[in-house]
Amino acid sequence: xxxxxxxxxxxxxxxxxxxxxxxxxxxxxxxxxxxxxxxxxxxxxxxxxxxxxxxxxxxxxxxxxxxxxxxxxxxxxxxxxxxxxxxxxxxxxxxxxxxxxxxxxxxxxxxxxx
Amino acid sequence: xxxxxxxxxxxxxxxxxxxxxxxxxxxxxxxxxxxxxxxxxxxxxxxxxxxxxxxxxxxxxxxxxxxxxxxxxxxxxxxxxxxxxxxxxxxxxxxxxxxxxxxxxxxxxx
Numbered sequence: 001x002x003x004x005x006x007x008x009x010x011x012x013x014x015x016x017x018x019x020x021x022x023x024x025x026x027x028x029x030x031x032x033x034x035x036x037x038x039x040x041x042x043x044x045x046x047x048x049x050x051x052x053x054x055x056x057x058x059x060x061x062x063x064x065x066x067x068x069x070x071x072x073x074x075x076x077x078x079x080x081x082x083x084x085x086x087x088x089x090x091x092x093x094x095x096x097x098x099x100x101x102x103x104x105x106x107x108x109x110x111x112x113x114x
Numbered sequence: 115x116x117x118x119x120x121x122x123x124x125x126x127x128x129x130x131x132x133x134x135x136x137x138x139x140x141x142x143x144x145x146x147x148x149x150x151x152x153x154x155x156x157x158x159x160x161x162x163x164x165x166x167x168x169x170x171x172x173x174x175x176x177x178x179x180x181x182x183x184x185x186x187x188x189x190x191x192x193x194x195x196x197x198x199x200x201x202x203x204x205x206x207x208x209x210x211x212x213x214x215x216x217x218x219x220x221x222x223x224x
Contacts, residue, residue, distance in 0.1 A: 033210070042199075043158060045211045045213070048210050056210070091158070093157070102163060107156050
């Protein structure tokens with residue numbers, strides 16, 4: 001059973017650097033989501049794709065953040081000019097289309113900004 | 115999406131049933147109730163969801179109050195592997211965005 005895969009699992013970088021994370025969803029799922037989770041809090045929605053189209057972006061997704069899903073399969077989330085406040089767990093989830101389908105999450109990429 | 119309220123933490127003895135409550139007094143008629151759980155160092159895991167009727171699956175049961183203002187997640191026999199943060203959420207019909215609160219941290223005592 002291949003679930004949602006995220007790479008890398010951990011990323012440590014210096015403030016001001018750019019970082020990119022990858023998410024491989026469950027193959028038959030055409031919806032893909034990105035969330036961010038800080039310590040002690042629940043995940044917060046960032047953005048959502050249906051196939052290759054990015055249909056919604058949260059106000060949390062500043063202009064330093066960009067997400068793509070070029071062929072409707074894997075997705076990347078890039079953060080430019082990282083700041084201390086970007087330190088968090090970045091979670092990817094996928095689901096099939098349909099009424100209130102459950103989302104299946106990966107184990108996330110933990111980003112630490114030095 | 116309706117706001118949900120859960121206790122911050124609960125304890126259960128191993129092999130006993132656990133009832134995790136959730137209040138969602140502002141839920142609308144078409145909002146689904148979802149439960150996810152998150153084990154340490156893992157992403158959230160879907161547990162169960164429902165609209166009006168009680169629901170059962172291999173992991174748990176979901177009991178929804180008749181007025182839909184509250185629900186209870188039932189783990190029939192808690193194991194140590196059930197120790198996690200349990201999130202109760204509601205989402206509108208066709209909604210794609212999950213809004214998580216802080217959840218209930220469940221501790222299971224051997």
